[in-house]
Structure formats: structure tokens, C-alpha cells
Amino acid sequence: MRAAGRAGHHTFFWVILLLILGIGVFFRLYGLGDRDLWTDEAWVALAATQPTAPEVLVAGKSTPPLYLLTVWEVGRLLGRSEAALRLTSCLLGIGALLLFWRLAGRVLPPGGALIALGLAAVSRRWVYFSKELKQYSADLFFAVLVFYLVERQLRRQGRGGWLLLTVLMALGLGFSHPLVFLLPVAAVVLWWELPDSRREIYRACGGLALIFAGYYWFFFRGQVDPELLIYWQADFPVLTSIGDFLWWLGGAWSRYGRYFFGTWGAPIALVFLLAGLIYWLKSSRPRIIWYFFGPLLFALAAAWAQRYPFMGGAGGVRLMMFSAPMLYLVVAAGIMAVVAWGWRRWKIAGLILAAVVLIWVQPVMLWRENLHPRANREEIEPLVRYVQTHRRPADLIYVYYFAIHPFKFYYQGPQEQIVWGASCHENCLPLPPLQLRQIERVWLIFSHFETEEDIERFSRNLLGEDWSRQFEQRLPGAALFCYVPAQAMTAASF
Numbered sequence: 001m002r003a004a005g006r007a008g009h010h011t012f013f014w015v016i017l018l019l020i021l022g023i024g025v026f027f028r029l030y031g032l033g034d035r036d037l038w039t040d041e042a043w044v045a046l047a048a049t050q051p052t053a054p055e056v057l058v059a060g061k062s063t064p065p066l067y068l069l070t071v072w073e074v075g076r077l078l079g080r081s082e083a084a085l086r087l088t089s090c091l092l093g094i095g096a097l098l099l100f101w102r103l104a105g106r107v108l109p110p111g112g113a114l115i116a117l118g119l120a121a122v123s124r125r126w127v128y129f130s131k132e133l134k135q136y137s138a139d140l141f142f143a144v145l146v147f148y149l150v151e152r153q154l155r156r157q158g159r160g161g162w163l164l165l166t167v168l169m170a171l172g173l174g175f176s177h178p179l180v181f182l183l184p185v186a187a188v189v190l191w192w193e194l195p196d197s198r199r200e201i202y203r204a205c206g207g208l209a210l211i212f213a214g215y216y217w218f219f220f221r222g223q224v225d226p227e228l229l230i231y232w233q234a235d236f237p238v239l240t241s242i243g244d245f246l247w248w249l250g251g252a253w254s255r256y257g258r259y260f261f262g263t264w265g266a267p268i269a270l271v272f273l274l275a276g277l278i279y280w281l282k283s284s285r286p287r288i289i290w291y292f293f294g295p296l297l298f299a300l301a302a303a304w305a306q307r308y309p310f311m312g313g314a315g316g317v318r319l320m321m322f323s324a325p326m327l328y329l330v331v332a333a334g335i336m337a338v339v340a341w342g343w344r345r346w347k348i349a350g351l352i353l354a355a356v357v358l359i360w361v362q363p364v365m366l367w368r369e370n371l372h373p374r375a376n377r378e379e380i381e382p383l384v385r386y387v388q389t390h391r392r393p394a395d396l397i398y399v400y401y402f403a404i405h406p407f408k409f410y411y412q413g414p415q416e417q418i419v420w421g422a423s424c425h426e427n428c429l430p431l432p433p434l435q436l437r438q439i440e441r442v443w444l445i446f447s448h449f450e451t452e453e454d455i456e457r458f459s460r461n462l463l464g465e466d467w468s469r470q471f472e473q474r475l476p477g478a479a480l481f482c483y484v485p486a487q488a489m490t491a492a493s494f
Helices: 002-029 039-048 053-059 065-078 082-107 110-122 124-129 136-155 162-175 179-193 195-218 226-231 242-261 265-282 287-304 316-345 347-361 363-371 381-390 401-410 433-437 452-466 486-493
Strands: 395-399 418-420 441-447 467-475 478-485
Touching: 002 082, 002 110, 002 124, 039 053, 039 065, 039 082, 039 401, 053 065, 065 082, 065 162, 082 110, 082 124, 082 136, 082 316, 110 124, 110 316, 110 347, 110 363, 124 136, 124 316, 124 363, 136 162, 136 179, 136 316, 162 179, 162 195, 179 195, 179 287, 179 316, 242 265, 242 316, 265 287, 265 316, 265 347, 287 316, 316 347, 347 363, 381 401, 381 441, 381 467, 381 478, 395 401, 401 441, 441 452, 452 467, 452 478, 478 486
Parallel strands: 395 418, 395 441
Antiparallel strands: 441 478, 467 478
């Protein structure tokens, strides 16, 4: 009977495991090409569709070089559709999920590992970035890989595997910028836990330092964008006083919690996080706490040096995606510990706590959001196609500043009579009056704006009272307006 019970338990475990993995993979594959490319994706796409590798790297701006070249190569094989361009991110996201299961299974009991996998599988951030043409799923993949390899080396007591670790991390530096925050953490753990392998550790660290210097010399130093540094100013530490710094740091952690768990879910997540930290502190692997906090400390130091934003506003927390796997690992341990604590004292309490966890996860919302993400949904392609079909020789097209890259990616028409927005605060068309009088119609195309009121106000400030709107079309996150001279509109009304 006991053997049959163990076999049934084993079968149930594998059914749950495969179900969670299946849901996670399904979420990451579903609708891969359903959304138009939004602003940040579009400039990566424009770089990745250049004809040669050197041109790709020049146009890539701050995108990691190996990620960009991989997207370029996949695009050459499969075309420039949204799904093809996002495929690299998708595969990295799926790979990160599978690897995360291996890592969780090594450091947590089976039940806790399933909880960790479940959090990662349905995480709306993890799912979303697996379907976005940006490098954040590479950040996830290599964040899991580095600590998986560390745990592997510890399990092997440092016997072999150093060349593999060095080569994989060297590749990772070309895919993920924040890997530089994780590698020192990994090195400290290996140095501390494997005193007999310190010669190999020094060699691996020295090799990676040389490789990073090569990346920096050939790629990274040319990717420092002064505009981005200005944009990130609010996300650098406030050092005027200790009080101001702590206030800034508290706001940063508040954004971090709300980004991953939602406004009302963040306080509950904090309880599980604290319980998880206690669990790991009492366990045989307190280094998991260092895995979580260590990279964040290095990121904070980079923010202090004004080189990397720390838990920024306006979605800037996405640059902390490298910390998500360890965050879920700590929170999962906390959930396991809290539910087990309730179950031992009173089984009903354990069931109630499990129900609280289920409500906290919000499965209905996650199902809807993971299948049809609302974040950065900017359906500009139909509007570009419309204006491309209906424009006349004497028409002018004005492209809103944040719509420039998506417009350039989708637009296939003539390039004459197009004005590229210089900022999102322009108050007049940058054309001489004589040329402006020769314009029959002005098309304004928008995407990546905050509110409908913003683009209405922008349109009025840009064109003034001399132009009247003849036509408009609005789609999620995008809009197209057509204006004619006010005199022509008045004459047509009589």
C-alpha cells in the first residue's frame, strides 16, 4: 500500500509539473505576432533588419550585440514579421523557465520548487518580456543560468566544468548587460564555498574580465547614450542627505514590489518575501539571499555612478528583470514556509492560507493578461497602411516623436513630405509659411502617448486655428488625424 501511495504521489507530482510547464510555454508562445511593434521594439527591429552585421551593430544603440545579431540572423531566415523578430526573446524566455525549474529543484523541496515554477510560469512580466523584441528575456535566461552553474559547481565540489562556465558567461555578456552585476556575486560564492578551487576561480574571473574589456572596447563604450542618461536622472540615488537617500530608496523598492506583484499584491508579497528570507537564513543555503540582494547592490552602485537606473519609474523597473528569478525563489520559499506553518498547527489554517495565495496570484487576471498583454499595445500598423494608401502628392505627414521608429518600420511609401517630430512638446510645424500654404492636407500620426487629451492638446498647439480636422481614426495606443486648411473646411460646409 505504501509503495502504491508513493507511486501515486510521484505520478501526481509529474502531472502538476508538466501542467505548469505546459501553461508557461503556452503563455509565451501564444500571440507572439499579434501585437504591432511599439516604440522601443521598433528601433531594435530597424537595427535588426539592416543588410549587414556591421550596420546592425551601428544601428543597435544600447542593445546587447549578440542578442541583436541573433535577432538579425533569425530575421534573415524567417522574415521580418513580428513573430519572427520576437522569436529569439520567446526561446530565451522558455529556456529561462525550463532552467529555472532545474535550479529550483536543486535548492528547494519538491513542493517549494513547484510553487517557484508556478510563480515564474504565470508571471505577467516574465511572460510579457518573452514576447517582446527586447533583451530582457536574455537577462532572465542568463540570470538563471549563472546561478544554476554555480550550484552545479558546488554540487561537483569544483571538479571540472570551469571552461563551460567561462564560455557560457562570456556569451552571456554579449546578450545581457546586467550580467555584470551577477558575475561578481557568483564569484564570491564560489570563492567562499570552494577554497580548493580558487586557482580555477581566478582563471575564470580573469578570462571573463578580459572578455568584458573586449566587449566594452568594441561595443559598450559606443552605446552610452547621453539622452538616456538624462532620461534616467530621476532613477539615480538622491545623495543630498541620508534622509533623502532613504526616502528615494523606499520609493524605489515600492515601485519594485508594485511592478512585479501589483498595487495590492505587493504588501502580501512582502510578507512572503520576509518569510522566505527567514527560511533561507535558517537553511543550509543562506547564499540564496546573496543571490537576490547581491546583484541589486551592484546595480545600486552603478546607479550611484550614474551608469544604470535603479528601479526606475515609468516602467523602468524592467531593467531589474535580472533579479526576478531569485525574487520568485525567495517568495516561493516564503509561501511554502507560511502554508506549512499553518498546516502543522491547524489544517484549516493551512487551507485558508493556500486560498489566500491563490487569490493573491489572481489567476483570472493573469490568464487574460498573459494571453492578450495590454502593456505597450500600440496598434499603429493599420494607421500607417491607411495613410500610405490615401496620401496625395500635396499632403504632409507629421510623425509624432515617439511614433518615428514604428512608422519607419511599417511605412513603405514615398519619403517626401514627411516631418519627423523633434519632441513631444512641439508647438508649430517646422516649415516656412510659403511651403505650408502649398500643403493641401496634414496627417498627424501618433503612438506611445500617455492620454488622449495629450495628443488633442498637442495637435491644437502644433497646428493652431488655421487647420481643421477632417478625419480621425483611433486604435489602442495609436491615432491618426487628418487636417485641412480651416478656410477649405468652412467653404465645404456651405
